[in-house]
Amino acid sequence: MADTGQKMSRLQLTAMVVGGMVGAGIFSLPRTFANATGPVGAAIAWIVAGVGMYTLARVFQALAERKPQLDAGVFVYAKEGFGDYPGFLSAFGYWIGSCIGNVSYWVLIKSTLGAFFPVFGDGNTVTAIVVASIGIWLFHFLILRGIKQAAFINTVVTFAKVVPIMVFIVILIFVFKYGTFRLNIASAAQAGGLLQQVRATMLVTVFVFIGIEGASVYSRYAKERTDVGRATIFGFCAVTALMVLVSMLPFAVLPRDDVAGMRQPSMAAVLESVVGPWGGIFVSIGLIVSVLGAYLAWSLICAEVMFAAARNQDMPAVFARENANNVPANALWITNIVVQILVASTYFSRDAFALMLNLTSSMSLIPYLFVAAYGWIVSNRGESYEVRPEERKRDLILAAVAVIYTVFMILAGGVKFILLSAILYAPGTVLYFIARRERKLKVFQGVSDWVIFIVAAVAAIVGVVSLATGLMAL
Template sequence: MASQTSQKLSLAALTAMVVGSMIGAGIFSLPRTFGNATGPVGAIIAWCIAGTGMYTLARVFQALAERKPELDAGIFTYAKAGFGDYAGFLSAFGYWLVACIADVSYWVLIKSTLGAFFPVFGNGDTVPAVVVSSIALWLFHFTILRGIKEAAVINTVVTVAKVIPILTFIFILAGTFKANIFVGNLWGGELASRSGLFEQIRATMLVTIFVFIGIEGASVYSRYAKERSDVGRATIVGFVAVLFLLVLVTLLPYAVLTQAEIAGMRQPSMASILEAVVGTWGAVFVSVGLIVSVLGAYLAWSLICVEVLFAAAKCGDMPRIFARENGNKVPAAALWLTNIVIQAFVISTLFSQDAFALMVKLSSAMVLIPYLLVAGYGFLLALRRETYGTQPAQRSRDLIVAGIATLYVAFMIYAGGLKFLLLSSILYAPGTLLYVQVRREQNKQVLVGAEWIALAAAAIGCLVGIYGIAGGDIVI
């Protein structure tokens, strides 16, 4: 990729990257997801936890962007700087897989949306759905091959366009707000008799992670920023804007339908709810908006997938082949591998009981490892007083913020449960083969010291996960 002036991104473009990365499939499925788990009280507490935790993580990204401007290749560089080469590789590999899996969830939801009008697509996991998704996947592939800058411009335009149906949904539901229905749903309706408040909140945690994946979008593209300070600003502005939308989309449905009705809605539930309020045109309007939104998010994540592999290869954390560029300065090898992997995951949806839910929760669980390493590095930086010099007040602030972010991500790993931790290990452990190739290219020892412990943990988790799937204890 070129770093010429023509390739530099403005604050608006970087913010669009953050917003475009976060607003995708997740926001359109939130009403039913939360309706199945909790009521308004649980939802408010869940968003307070998620909002506080992700805000501290956003502040860590902002602080690192300002204090470590030389680490401009993406979030994996923070893991490498703080915890060594193998941690940096795992962060890059895991984050790349997260982006691939998120892209698959987008195709599933698009076809599920169309399935409401064309039954042949079912819930996005039928053979026709896979065929159409595959065709669209490769159309995007060849569009990106034309150039990263052109794709980034498209992303900015789509980001603006896709917010319109979301705002329309919010305004209509706010105008039809019924206080008595909202109060009746407060404690989870029928759910209150089956599960406690803590369990209700815990059930929403992986979903809240999923809708915030992309908060680091500006950091991934930090080396393209016109001004380095724009990276931190774009991260915070994008986070606040998206959090505002997420909370409203989650809470307002409780004021027009009962919790049980919301829980029974077809995905994307935002379309189903608007249809229940205003009629068929509401479902069509939101469905069109969803397709635009998800295609925009897919484009943003495709760019991130490619950038992660390319930047990691340039830094010596991925095989050199992924640093090769075509005549349009696009990392073609990285793009080809990315879309081959996405294609494989798309085909795998034919064999899943609930493809969309699986992809959402798996990508959420996997991204927690890179996030934990970033938060941990921010904490170590402040703890060691590195880059702070004569700024003790800022150091104390950043130490507290990074500490909270680290604890939050660790809690999210616990809340996600053992199943998805084991499934993540199944994907993480084999990736070490790429790391072996990297070290051979550099004539370096493959693993040193505590890195063997990390590999052992991933390998054990992988074996236990495979055994669980084979034995039927883990259902995908």
């Protein structure tokens, strides 16, 4: 357990939530939504995503308050509710998904710089990879100096990076053109297939919402346990408002086709078209600050998840070791080694940002489903409802909606990303095998564990074969 000096205030926990959510995704929303749909479809997508993620945030809040002994974050709920192997898969999936998300941050930073310095290209040139690699290890050694110091920097950066987003929103409100907005509604309607348009935005909305659990992951550092739930809800509401405005307002300024054809980060391109070149530069600087801040937050979260899983004996014991600054050093090393390998692999990718955005979302949905399902189990059984029993029915409904939402999102993402996720999940079981052998326990406890492993392994084989034969493209 961290010492008193390592404790985080409610403000810092909220910054972990906001810092995790406000990253690369929000700056890419105008083009992403314009490519998929118009104002009506966007509104429906945000209603679906907002309701679904709000219920999930409320599940995190309820579990933080009613199960305070479960202080390891996301994966521990899967372990408590469904067993050791599902708990491991939740931890591994969340960890590797977060690593992939961190790679998307570097890709977008390099792509942004490529608009001003051609040597960076679309973010996957040799120069871009070298610069990103230097950044990875600078952050690595910063975090090794102490969680508290890194969390403080994240809090400062979180406030700084919201400024350009707010400027973007205010300017677009002042130049709002109802006629343009109405024409974009008609344009999208002519394209037809509203349901398909909404579906095309689903994994993107998941990606931009990833981070609502930031306070839960760091619950062991909270000064007050109730701060975890409050930070989660406040951070969720604040960031949701920003994302909805960033994605909807461009439809009232420019034709949908123009926005759809813009280079990422499209927020910079939209503002530049309204106020001139300084707008693009201003947002690009804001993006770099934002993404670096989000990368710091997620580096902390990645290491903490691996450390917590090892501390709970679900990962090899080597990852449970801390340095003199109470930082899970070995967990941080393996995290950044994986990120480094993935960053180097972007040299061979045509659209690394889109691929990793969608894959991060897909990997995160399985842990979210476990959390929602465990929240439903707790409220259904009435566990810990001796205090405030009147909240049980409400929590049961919220958890049920969260379960339905996460299942819908997994299916909406399509077979491709289910198979790609399995390719990562199945071989990850090697770490579980090592952890179980260290404790001299059977690897799989029962039939259900075997069934889960076999399904994941078969899906992984199908995914590999599909990639090798060209049936599925990255």
